Amino acid sequence: MTEPVAGRLEYLPHARDRVVELTARHPFLVQSLCNQVFERAAAVGTRTVTADQVMEAATEMVRDNEHFRTLWDYAGTERRRLLLALCDRLSKGPDAVNLDLLELKLDEAGVQVHRRRELGDDIAELRELELIDFVDSPRGGSYRMSLPLMAKWLQENVDFSDVAARAQQEAMETQP
Numbered sequence: 001m002t003e004p005v006a007g008r009l010e011y012l013p014h015a016r017d018r019v020v021e022l023t024a025r026h027p028f029l030v031q032s033l034c035n036q037v038f039e040r041a042a043a044v045g046t047r048t049v050t051a052d053q054v055m056e057a058a059t060e061m062v063r064d065n066e067h068f069r070t071l072w073d074y075a076g077t078e079r080r081r082l083l084l085a086l087c088d089r090l091s092k093g094p095d096a097v098n099l100d101l102l103e104l105k106l107d108e109a110g111v112q113v114h115r116r117r118e119l120g121d122d123i124a125e126l127r128e129l130e131l132i133d134f135v136d137s138p139r140g141g142s143y144r145m146s147l148p149l150m151a152k153w154l155q156e157n158v159d160f161s162d163v164a165a166r167a168q169q170e171a172m173e174t175q176p
Helices: 013-023 027-044 051-062 066-074 078-090 099-108 116-128 148-157 160-173
Strands: 132-135 142-145
Touching: 013 027, 013 051, 013 148, 027 051, 027 066, 051 148, 066 148, 078 099, 078 116, 078 132, 078 142, 078 148, 078 160, 099 116, 116 132, 142 148
Parallel strands: none
Antiparallel strands: 132 142
16 A cells, blocks of 8 residues: 555555445455545645544545446345345444344334345345445444444445335335
8 A cells, every 4th residue: 555655655554444434355456546645635736644634534445436336236136235235334333233123123114024034145145246244242242334434335325215215115016
């Protein structure tokens, strides 16, 4: 991350940590974010990168980002997209984001899961796509978005109520 710009740009330790955190060490995202940081630093003539500058570059990067749109589309179904949005929203709350909570929140959104196995299959597919992770936390095992930058993209570019409405419509159309 710092080698290509050695002597021209210096990342403070917190800035490097922030890049690693936001990108989840995904090589393409590290490169994209660092490129955004470099362009912004060159534009203002700075040689030292702070964590705040990394966050500003990340905010710019997620605006209408085609890569995240493609990952969002890979989810495949509206219910899976709603699960992604729920994992992001609920991860900020006090409860563990587990199958029970996700099933409850889907039901509250008008998206009934007829067999618990369907929900497990959806979660397994999202994990296979590396869109969500299962992590241990003080509140118990919990699902969360794998890529913090994608979570940031989702918060800025996706209307939760629209996702819920599309998932509800999809559920009605595929009801047994």
